[in-house]
Every structure is written in C-alpha cells, then in structure tokens.
Amino acid sequence: MNQPILKVENLNKNFELRANSGIRKTKRIVQAVSDVSFSVDRGQTLGIVGESGSGKTTVGRCVLQLLDITSGTISFEGKNLAGLSFEEMRQIRRKMQIVFQDPFASLDPKMTVGSSIAEPLVVQGVDGDHNEKVAHLLELVGLAADHAKRFPHEFSGGQRQRVGIARALALDPALIVLDEPVSALDVSIQAGVVNLFGDLQERLGMSYVFIAHDLSVVRHIADRVAVMYLGKIVEIGDKKSIYDHPTHPYTKALLSAVPVPNPTTERSRSRIMLQGDVPSPVNPPTGCRFRTRCWKATELCASTEPQLVVRPTGQLSACHFPE
Amino acid sequence: MMSELVLSIRDLRVTFDTPLGPLEAVRGVDIDVHAGEMMGVVGESGSGKSVTFLAAMGLLPHRAKITGSVLLNGQEMIGAPNKVLRNMRGGLMSMIFQDPLSALNPVHRVGDQIVEMLQAHQSQLSDKDAAKRAVELLDIVGIPQAAERAHQYPHEFSGGMRQRVVIAIAIANNPKVLIADEPTTALDVTVQAQILEVIERVQKTFGTAVVLITHDLGVIARVADRVNVMYAGRNVEKGGVDSLFDHPSHPYTRGLLASLPHEGAERLTPITGFPPNMLMPPPGCGFAPRCSFANDGCLTSLPALRSFGDLETACLRAEQIVIDGARP
Amino acid sequence: MTDFATISPKRMALRRFLSHKAAVGSCVLLALMVLAVILSPFTARYGVNQSVRKPPNTFLPPQKLAWFGTDDIGRDLYSRLIYGIRVSLIIGLFSALISTIVGCVVGAVAGFRGGRFDDVVMRVTDLFLAFPFLVALLVIRNTIGSIHWLTVIIGDKSSARFIVFLLAFFGWMGVARIVRGQVLALKEREFIEAARAVGATRRYIVRRHLLPNSIGPIMVALSFAVVGAITAESTLAFFGYGPQAGDGATSLGILVGAAKGAVQTGYWWIAVFPCFALVLISLAINFIGDALRDATDPRLDRGE
Numbered sequence: 001m002n003q004p005i006l007k008v009e010n011l012n013k014n015f016e017l018r019a020n021s022g023i024r025k026t027k028r029i030v031q032a033v034s035d036v037s038f039s040v041d042r043g044q045t046l047g048i049v050g051e052s053g054s055g056k057t058t059v060g061r062c063v064l065q066l067l068d069i070t071s072g073t074i075s076f077e078g079k080n081l082a083g084l085s086f087e088e089m090r091q092i093r094r095k096m097q098i099v100f101q102d103p104f105a106s107l108d109p110k111m112t113v114g115s116s117i118a119e120p121l122v123v124q125g126v127d128g129d130h131n132e133k134v135a136h137l138l139e140l141v142g143l144a145a146d147h148a149k150r151f152p153h154e155f156s157g158g159q160r161q162r163v164g165i166a167r168a169l170a171l172d173p174a175l176i177v178l179d180e181p182v183s184a185l186d187v188s189i190q191a192g193v194v195n196l197f198g199d200l201q202e203r204l205g206m207s208y209v210f211i212a213h214d215l216s217v218v219r220h221i222a223d224r225v226a227v228m229y230l231g232k233i234v235e236i237g238d239k240k241s242i243y244d245h246p247t248h249p250y251t252k253a254l255l256s257a258v259p260v261p262n263p264t265t266e267r268s269r270s271r272i273m274l275q276g277d278v279p280s281p282v283n284p285p286t287g288c289r290f291r292t293r294c295w296k297a298t299e300l301c302a303s304t305e306p307q308l309v310v311r312p313t314g315q316l317s318a319c320h321f322p323e
Numbered sequence: 324m325m326s327e328l329v330l331s332i333r334d335l336r337v338t339f340d341t342p343l344g345p346l347e348a349v350r351g352v353d354i355d356v357h358a359g360e361m362m363g364v365v366g367e368s369g370s371g372k373s374v375t376f377l378a379a380m381g382l383l384p385h386r387a388k389i390t391g392s393v394l395l396n397g398q399e400m401i402g403a404p405n406k407v408l409r410n411m412r413g414g415l416m417s418m419i420f421q422d423p424l425s426a427l428n429p430v431h432r433v434g435d436q437i438v439e440m441l442q443a444h445q446s447q448l449s450d451k452d453a454a455k456r457a458v459e460l461l462d463i464v465g466i467p468q469a470a471e472r473a474h475q476y477p478h479e480f481s482g483g484m485r486q487r488v489v490i491a492i493a494i495a496n497n498p499k500v501l502i503a504d505e506p507t508t509a510l511d512v513t514v515q516a517q518i519l520e521v522i523e524r525v526q527k528t529f530g531t532a533v534v535l536i537t538h539d540l541g542v543i544a545r546v547a548d549r550v551n552v553m554y555a556g557r558n559v560e561k562g563g564v565d566s567l568f569d570h571p572s573h574p575y576t577r578g579l580l581a582s583l584p585h586e587g588a589e590r591l592t593p594i595t596g597f598p599p600n601m602l603m604p605p606p607g608c609g610f611a612p613r614c615s616f617a618n619d620g621c622l623t624s625l626p627a628l629r630s631f632g633d634l635e636t637a638c639l640r641a642e643q644i645v646i647d648g649a650r651p
Numbered sequence: 652m653t654d655f656a657t658i659s660p661k662r663m664a665l666r667r668f669l670s671h672k673a674a675v676g677s678c679v680l681l682a683l684m685v686l687a688v689i690l691s692p693f694t695a696r697y698g699v700n701q702s703v704r705k706p707p708n709t710f711l712p713p714q715k716l717a718w719f720g721t722d723d724i725g726r727d728l729y730s731r732l733i734y735g736i737r738v739s740l741i742i743g744l745f746s747a748l749i750s751t752i753v754g755c756v757v758g759a760v761a762g763f764r765g766g767r768f769d770d771v772v773m774r775v776t777d778l779f780l781a782f783p784f785l786v787a788l789l790v791i792r793n794t795i796g797s798i799h800w801l802t803v804i805i806g807d808k809s810s811a812r813f814i815v816f817l818l819a820f821f822g823w824m825g826v827a828r829i830v831r832g833q834v835l836a837l838k839e840r841e842f843i844e845a846a847r848a849v850g851a852t853r854r855y856i857v858r859r860h861l862l863p864n865s866i867g868p869i870m871v872a873l874s875f876a877v878v879g880a881i882t883a884e885s886t887l888a889f890f891g892y893g894p895q896a897g898d899g900a901t902s903l904g905i906l907v908g909a910a911k912g913a914v915q916t917g918y919w920w921i922a923v924f925p926c927f928a929l930v931l932i933s934l935a936i937n938f939i940g941d942a943l944r945d946a947t948d949p950r951l952d953r954g955e
Contacts, residue, residue, distance in 0.1 A: 051511035051512065051513060051514075052482075052511050061844075064848055066844055066847055066848060086850075086852075089850070090850035093848065093849055093850040094850075097848060097849070098844075098845070098848050100841040100844070100845065101841075102841055105840045105841045105842065106841040106842055106845055107842055108842045108860055108863075108864065109660060109864070110660055110863045110864055116842075119845075119846065119849065119851075120849040123846070123849045123850055123851045123855065124849060124850060151659060151660060153660070156368075156597050156598065157368070158597065159597070164845075167845065171849065186367040186368055186538065186598060187367060187538055187539075187540070187579060187582065187583070188367060188578060188579055188582055188593065188594040188598075189593070189594075189597075189598075190582070190593075191582035191583075191584075191591035191592060191593035191594070192591075192593035192595075194584070194591055195590050195591055195593065198590065213511070213512060215512070216583070216584040216585075217584055219584060219586075220584040220588065220591065253513060254512065254513060256516075257512045257513045257515065257516040258512055258541065259515075259516075259539065259541025259542050259544060259545045260541055260544065261540040261541045261543075261544045261568065261580065261583055262544055262568060263544040263545075263564050263565050263568050264565070266541070266544045266545045267544075267545065271516065273516060273517060273520065274513045274516075274517070277481035277482070277483050277484060277514060278481070278511065278514075342666075342667075342670075
C-alpha cells in the first residue's frame with residue numbers, strides 16, 4: 001500500500017482565551033495552527049521545525065487527538081479520525097504513540113518504571129505476560145530488565161527518556177510523534193537517544209513525526225522537513241532541498257541563526273539577523289505572517305497571503321519573493 | 324600579551340550537605356578571566372559550572388561549604404564580609420541567568436529596576452540622572468523606543484526583550500565581569516542570535532569581561548575567545564577557542580565534539596555511560612568510567628591540569644592518545 | 652546510574668516524616684492517648700457518671716482520690732475526660748474520613764472534567780461554604796428530626812452518629828477545593844497526557860494517577876478535618892446536638908463547654924484539664940499535618 005500512514009489536510013486549531021473585562025467577556029482567539037497540510041510515508045520521518053508560537057507542538061497533539069481540532073482532516077492509515085467514538089479511537093491509539101519532551105514530567109513519580117511501561121498494555125487490555133514484554137522493551141531501549149522495579153527519580157534524564165520511549169513502543173505502534181524528545185537532555189546523551197530512534201526505525205519500520213527546534217538534530221534524522229512559523233507551514237520538502245537550498249526567507253534566517261560548532265566557519269559566515277521578536281499568535285500579521293521581520297517585505301506581502309508553491313529545487317514554500 | 328587578570332579562581336571547592344550525604348559540586352577549580360575577554364565555560368549536568376560562579380558571587384546558601392580563593396580585582400571574595408559582597412554584586416561583577424522572567428520583579432516598571440541598580444552602587448546619582456541613564460542603557464541593549472518602554476512592566480516584553488532588560492540591569496554600573504549563566508538556553512534560536520550579538524556589543528563597548536556558561540558548543544564557537552571545559556566538578560581542558568575545536572586533547576571534549584550531529588554522519592557517536600553521581604564521585608579522573616582511553620591509573624589518580632601544546636589538559640594519557648592516532 | 656537499593660517514594664516520604672521530631676512526638680502522644688482511651692474500662696478510675704464517694708464530693712480539687720478533681724455533682728474529671736476524649740476522637744475521625752472521601756471524589760472529578768461541570772460543582776461547593784453553619788443546624792434540627800426514615804440511618808439528634816454525618820456534610824468542601832487545586836495542577840503534566848494517549852478513560856486516570864499523586868494534600872486536609880471536627884463538636888453540644896450532658900453522656904466538647912463557668916468560680920481544674928487536652932490534641936494533629944505536607948511534597952519526587 002503506497003498510501004501515506006498519516007495525512008493531515010488543512011488543519012486548523014484555535015484556542016480561546018477568555019478575558020473577563022467587567023461583565024462583558026471578550027473572547028480572544030489564538031490561531032495556533034492555520035491551514036497546515038502534510039503527509040508522512042510509512043517508515044519515513046517528517047521533521048517539523050519552528051520556534052515558540054510556531055504551533056508545531058500543537059500539531060503533534062492534534063494528530064494524536066489529545067486536542068480537539070477546529071477544522072481540517074487527519075487521516076491515519078487512510079481512516080479519517082474525525083467523529084470516531086472513544087472506543088474506535090482507542091483502537092487506533094494502539095498504532096499511534098507519543099514521546100514527550102520533559103523526561104521528568106512524562107513519568108508518574110509514584111509508579112515504578114515497569115508499571116509506567118506496562119500501562120498502555122493494561123489500559124488496552126492486552127493479554128499475556130506484561131512483565132516479559134516490559135523486560136523486552138527495556139532491553140530494546142538500552143536499559144536493563146531489572147530496572148522495571150525502580151522509580152523514575154532513581155534515573156537520569158536520558159534514562160527516563162528511554163523509559164518514555166519504551167512506553168511508547170509497548171503497543172507496537174506504527175507511528176510515533178516525537179515532541180522535542182532530546183531537547184532536555186545533555187548533549188553527550190542526545191546522540192545515543194537519536195541513534196536509538198534511527199535503529200528502531202530501521203528494525204521495526206517505524207514512522208516518525210519529529211518535532212524540534214534543534215535544526216542540526218532534525219537534519220540528521222528526518223527525511224522530509226516542514227518549517228513552521230506562527231501556525232503556518234512556510235516551507236516543506238525533502239531534507240536536502242531545505243537545508244542546502246532554502247527558498248523561504250525565514251528558513252534562511254533560521255539556518256543562519258543556528259550556531260555551528262566550528263569557530264572558523266561560524267565566524268566567517270554571514271549572518272541574517274532578524275529584527276524583533278515573534279509576533280503574538282493572537283493577532284498575527286495580515287497577509288504573510290513573517291513580513292514584520294522579513295527584509296524583503298513589500299505591500300504585496302501585507303495584502304496577499306502567499307500560498308505554498310513548488311520551487312525549482314523541489315520543495316514548496318509560501319513566499320512572494322522566494323530566494 | 325594577555326590583558327590584566329580581573330577574576331582569578333583558585334582551587335575552589337564547594338560541598339553541599341544533603342540528606343543523602345555530602346555532595347561535592349565543585350572539586351578544585353581554577354579559572355582565570357582577563358579584562359575584556361569572552362570566556363566560555365562548557366559543561367553538562369554535574370559539571371559544577373554554575374555552582375562555581377554562584378560561589379564566586381556569594382550567592383550560595385550559607386550551609387554550602389566553600390573553600391579556595393576567588394580574587395576579583397585583587398580582592399578576596401570567599402569569606403568576605405557582607406558589605407564587601409554587596410558592593411561587588413552589580414558593581415564589579417554581575418550575573419545574569421537563564422530565565423529572564425524570574426529575574427525581573429513583575430510589579431515594578433523596567434526603568435525603575437534599572438534605576439534601582441544604578442542608585443544602589445552610585446548613590447550620588449539623582450533620580451533624574453539615573454532615569455536618563457536607564458533609558459540610555461535600554462537603548463544600548465537594543466530596545467526600540469527605549470524612553471517609552473522604560474515605563475512598561477516586564478510582562479509587556481517578550482522573552483528576548485526581557486533578557487535584554489536583564490542585561491541592561493547587569494551592566495548598569497559598568498562591571499568588570501559579567502557572568503552569563505545559560506543566557507540563551509530558554510530562548511528561540513533566532514532570538515538567541517540577537518542576544519549573543521548584544522552581549523558581544525556590550526563587551527566591545529565597555530571592555531567588560533564576559534563569562535559565558537553554556538552547554539552549547541555552537542555558541543562557544545561563535546563568540547568565545549577562550550574556553551574552559553568542566554566535568555564532574557573540575558576543569559578538564561582549557562585553551563583558545565580555535566585550538567580547542569581544532570585539536571581537543573581531553574577525551575571528554577573530543578567525545579562531546581564527536582557526538583554532535585554533522586553532515587554526512589550515518590550514526591552519531593555518543594559518549595557511552597552517564598554523567599557522574601556527585602554524591603559518590605569517581606575516585607580517579609571523573610571521566611574515566613566513560614572513557615574509551617582510560618587505563619587503571621586513570622581510575623585511581625585524580626589528574627591535575629597541565630600544559631599540553633597550546634592547551635591545558637587534565638588527561639593523564641593525552642600524549643599517548645595522540646601517538647595512538649586517535650582521531651579528534 | 653545510582654547504586655542505591657530501590658527507595659520507593661513511600662519510603663522516602665516516611666524517612667522525611669520521621670525527621671520531623673515534633674511530628675514524631677505528636678504521633679507518640681496521640682498513640683498513647685488512643686491506647687488510654689481504648690482501654691478505658693481499665694484506665695479510667697471511675698464510671699462516667701459515678702460519684703467518687705459520698706457527699707461532700709462536689710468540686711473537689713485534684714487529689715489522690717480524683718486526679719483531676721471532681722465536677723459539680725462529684726464525678727471524677729479524669730475518668731470523664733477519658734470517656735469524653737474517646738467520644739470526640741471517634742466523632743472527629745469518622746466525620747473527617749467521610750468528608751475527606753466525599754471531598755476527594757468531588758474535587759477530583761470537578762478538577763479533571765473542567766469546563767462547565769467544574770463551574771457548576773464549584774458553585775455548589777461555594778454554596779455550602781457560604782451557608783451559615785448555625786442556621787443550617789437549626790434547619791436540619793427541625794427538618795431531619797421529623798423525617799423518620801432518615802433518623803434511622805443517620806441516627807437521632809443526640810447520638811454520635813448524627814454528629815458524624817452532620818460534620819461530614821459541612822466538612823467536605825475544604826477537601827474538595829484542595830483536591831481540585833491539586834488535580835488542576837497535575838492535569839497538564841505529561842504523564843497524564845501519556846495515559847490519555849493510550850486511551851485511558853477519565854475514571855482510570857483519576858484513580859490511578861491523580862489521586863495517588865494528591866495523597867500529600869489529602870492527608871494534610873484529613874488531619875485538619877479531624878481537628879476541625881473535634882472543635883466543632885463542642886459548638887454542637889452547646890446547641891443540643893450529640894451526646895447531651897443531661898443524659899449522662901459526655902464528650903470533650905461538653906467538658907470544654909463546662910469550662911466557662913469554672914473561670915468565675917475559681918475551680919480551675921474544671922477548665923484547665925479539658926482545655927489542655929483539646930489544645931494538646933489540636934497541636935499534635937497540626938504537627939503531624941505539617942510533617943505530612945513536607946514528607947509528601949511532590950517537588951522532591953522530581954529526583955536529582
């Protein structure tokens with residue numbers, strides 16, 4: 001089946017901020033995710049990069065139906081996830097899992113690590129010996145089977161993250177959303193966990209949605225990359241095109257801002273400095289949302305929102321004056 | 324060749340008493356900071372990099388046991404009376420931290436907070452002059468419309484802008500040393516670039532020495548002049564930034580550089596093992612349990628920092644590693 | 652990787668609790684008190700209504716015959732105190748237990764479901780909190796007293812059972828608020844999201860994650876509920892609820908109530924011993940509550 005394992009079409013997610021000014025309630029709407037579309041093929045990794053306010057984390061939560069979407073279609077293995085009952089969705093959850101960013105907060109401090117890993121099996125009512133499965137999973141992620149009896153506080157951050165990964169694997173999912181899975185880890189530990197993701201993908205044919213702000217890690221692990229800004233995808237395409245020939249000014253600025261651990265290259269390369277901060281998602285700029293910080297912005301950018309268009313190098317980007 | 328020494332830390336040791344026993348966070352650290360230079364201090368969890376400078380600033384709780392010497396402009400800070408320490412903080416030496424929101428008082432206007440810092444150390448400044456200077460400082464750190472924004476409250480600023488305000492407060496009295504503890508870690512990468520630029524600009528304009536504490540080697544490569552690598556509460560390597568990145572001598576530094584994602588790498592090369600538990604630090608070299616070059620001597624004797632070419636290293640086997648042709 | 656033997660969060664909490672000397676002392680004190688009270692036929696020297704000897708026996712000061720002196724009809728205060736504390740402890744414990752259970756359920760469900768459900772439940776809670784206690788007492792006295800089948804379940808006005816239900820009825824709100832606050836804080840933690848991501852039902856999450864992680868505040872609330880119940884009981888005695896002095900029964904509340912008169916008459920032992928007992932019990936429970944809060948502080952469970 002050549003159908004993508006995950007297909008997201010025109011996803012919109014708005015949050016309501018209730019501000020009570022006196023008796024009249026003024027509702028402010030945060031457009032966290034606007035008209036986002038992408039697909040993930042089986043066994044592939046889609047990297048989603050962006051800074052704060054980009055909406056990338058919200059996208060991850062929406063895909064897993066941990067948040068109700070405002071509009072759009074999310075299809076998993078061809079099946080539309082909208083309107084499914086709690087039970088139907090529960091069946092699908094077996095194949096779609098998530099690993100969180102914070103290794104401290106993602107495990108219940110009162111439960112043993114083994115119980116946390118076994119929880120998916122318990123909730124889904126899976127038969128068989130859970131202990132055996134837990135031991136197998138611990139070993140798969142590079143921990144020892146007898147760690148199951150220990151509590152989260154006895155482990156380091158990197159180890160806890162591995163426990164989180166083991167838990168995500170418990171139900172043998174086909175797709176895992178990785179939400180900044182290595183950001184909170186020490187640099188020397190990140191490499192091991194990143195390798196683990198690669199190995200699992202090779203061995204088990206896992207598909208990933210890898211959400212991160214660290215462009216160098218995404219470059220290593222992703223096949224395709226989507227760049228998000230203020231709720232919109234500004235550029236999407238295969239890794240090589242994006243990193244070697246970025247066409248959107250924001251992508252260029254982002255790549256330029258990431259410090260490279262090599263003093264000679266770092267000090268000699270020209271840098272694009274963006275002015276100002278990311279605008280608030282409550283009141284996004286009209287037209288192109290990036291225009292307030294873009295050095296190329298013109299009136300056209302303010303009046304007309306650019307659409308995603310195919311570029312000669314293969315990727316799509318949304319800009320009136322692409323590089 | 325080297326300009327004068329402004330901050331000199333010698334054999335600093337910091338131990339905390341915890342319910343689980345004594346925790347040796349810093350175990351004999353030597354650091355020299357010269358006027359006007361950008362010193363990068365690199366380390367991960369348990370390295371003691373933050374605790375070292377909190378101790379230098381006198382910001383650790385009283386129950387922390389601190390020994391050693393911290394000379395700031397020739398004056399000893401360890402054990403100094405409170406009056407001396409208060410004069411030092413914000414005057415000769417300032418520190419900024421990772422989270423700008425908790426560093427700023429939410430109920431005071433931003434301009435007032437700078438004025439407060441100015442008048443604490445320059446009591447002769449009139450309110451009017453101090454307010455004027457506050458606006459100038461906001462301008463120096465790149466806050467647009469500084470005169471109006473001085474009247475705003477911290478929550479009206481974005482993360483990057485807040486960090487600029489924090490920097491303005493820290494440099495208000497033209498300190499000799501500015502210690503920046505992970506100042507950009509909590510910021511977006513495009514904002515990080517801006518803040519690093521501000522710090523560099525401040526350094527060049529005022530001749531302030533900056534100690535930049537971070538775990539991000541890219542940041543070090545971008546702005547640092549000299550680098551100090553810390554592991555398990557000690558220095559493991561020191562040197563100029565170009566030399567360190569080009570031919571690192573200590574296995575930890577090598578391992579760190581090798582584990583970063585780089586082009587064309589199929590698999591990354593992690594450093595095996597885990598950061599040390601500082602409640603029970605290894606008897607010998609702190610890195611030995613994870614080191615692929617370690618021998619028995621490494622596990623038992625604590626190596627001191629020594630010269631090695633144009634670097635200083637705390638590895639007993641540095642020469643042997645080079646001879647064996649280990650790739651950096 | 653640590654080489655410690657597995658230390659469960661429970662054992663860590665116990666260790667932290669034991670480091671609070673005042674709390675440990677309080678536990679010992681309360682344990683002794685409970686023991687004395689349970690073994691009351693042996694520890695009390697006289698019956699609850701028994702005169703120490705033939706008259707003159709009223710208002711005798713503390714002496715060998717009556718360790719804490721006697722009251723207005725010659726009964727041994729020491730023995731009455733033992734019986735009184737027994738009644739009060741039972742009332743306090745059971746009402747606190749019931750109100751805590753009710754409060755937990757209400758708070759957890761309201762906090763977790765959130766939205767309009769939470770709003771409604773919280774307004775109902777506020778209603779209970781705002782309603783004047785004494786007015787409610789009068790209302791209840793008149794209405795429930797006349798509904799016969801209720802009396803069968805809850806017990807008649809002068810029974811301890813009635814007091815327990817009454818106090819539980821008015822005591823659950825504090826616990827509900829505390830638990831709701833804790834649940835609101837926990838709700839956004841990733842391990843809760845992880846449970847939702849595998850398809851856990853709301854009920855499962857409340858039972859398996861939210862309540863166990865709220866044990867600290869719940870224990871604290873429980874301990875304060877006990878103290879509150881015991882002190883409230885004396886107010887109730889004044890209004891004619893629960894064990895009535897006229898029937899010969901007694902409670903700590905009644906004994907403390909009698910202290911009022913003693914201040915003017917100069918029979919200091921009538922006031923000092925019951926009030927001292929009440930203060931001791933309250934302090935002890937407070938110390939234990941404080942230590943429980945420290946012991947189960949979730950921040951310390953974050954490790955490192």
